[in-house]
Amino acid sequence: MSKTFTNRIGGVIGSNVVYEPVAESTNTEATLALARKEPEGATYIVDFQTKGRGQRGNFWESEEGKNLTFSILTYPGFVEVYDHFYLSKVVANGVVQALEQLGVRAKIKWPNDIYVGDLKVAGILIENGLMGNCLSHSIWGIGLNVNQQAFASDAPNPTSMALILGRELGRNEVLQAVLGAIDGWYAKLRNGEKADIDAYYFNALYRSQGVYWFMADGERFRASIKEIQHTGELVLEDERGALRSFAFKEVAFII
Template sequence: MIYRIDETTSTNDDARDARYRHGDIVWAERQTAGRGQRGHTWLSPRGENLTFTLVLEPHFLPVGEQFLLSEIVTLALTELFDRYGIDTRIKWTNDIYTGDRKLVGMLIEHDLAGGRLARTLAGIGINVNQTRFDPSLPNPVSMASATGRTFDREEVLGRFHELFMARYAQLERGEKEAIQHDYRLRMYRLGERHPYRLPDGTLFEATIEGVRPSGALLLRRTDGSLGEYLFREVEFVIDAKG
């Protein structure tokens, strides 16, 4: 079920309420303290975009396989944009890009019970109809600016929910290899050589070869060595004008 509210601090915070159950979506017109990856804030003009949290209760999934949830969310999003004629790719770990510009940001948070996942909150921000962005943002894009037309946000959200639940059913059936295969094929910059940056500022060139089930990014350096990097251990270097 989709719950639409006018304003909240963060939909991820609001979605922690036990009244929201598996498959529910909490959609807010405005977030006063929306959160993104790497501690960034997420700001969105009222009435232009989609800022929401998808509530999941994946009790069947071991903690070590939690990255599969990120994979099915991002796959559902790329399939959603296919429906609107927008070619997108998944920028590891879970941003959605069209070209070299960011269309979707996401923050996924997990609550654990023993060695299994009890509750997962996937906070998602989709740039839908916004055409003017804060100049400090490096590379934003919206569905509207990518296509030259505006969209019914409620329809977009409903379609995403349907596509996601189909992917979730695939995960419940245990089709993990198929999910991982599809995720790899949709990866941004797969098989291309580009620069990357380590936390200490060191730059190096490498080619994306894929991702481990754990979520570790596989980068083949120019000297032939293969490195594995978890979230925050490596950063993409992207030309903001790309």
């Protein structure tokens, strides 16, 4: 498979794509680029990460040359700390929109995992820096399973675009679709179009309709998703009608 990744014409995100066959992690590559003051939108992609990171410090499994693992360096100085969760929404919205364009109907499992049915096809890791009341920089790490057919780790529910569609895809085609979609949502955020971002994110939420099992503080309970608060907390309504708000890592979906 070709290992040539081209730059997308126009836009901020993906304006410069830097490819390396192997690196510790793409977020590390973007952090080094930050120290060099590389321009906004620079994207760092590798075939294999020796220390690929996922949420909660987990390892991100990706077969060499089969998937997309990349990080985007941004400088969202216009985003106040209070609004930081909009960056998660921008990236998650972009990935879901791009997958839909490529024939894969995906959902956002709060806060920003990407699911098809009950299977995980992509993960997102966002690392922000602060300057006063605003964000100085933000690095968006994305792992998207494109052509991997078998998974060796103990991750409970991975899948890939190839397994879903029954065929392999060109990784550069997928990359350009994702970068283009994220760029569009980032432009909306820059233009203050938060209502559009909120609406798409909530409509794309995994298990946004119906009652499901959750786990918090060792307690299993059934609830429905009511809203996502401005700062990113998940608000559930349990079967007694009580509203319960949870920050990231405080509640888990039972799948």
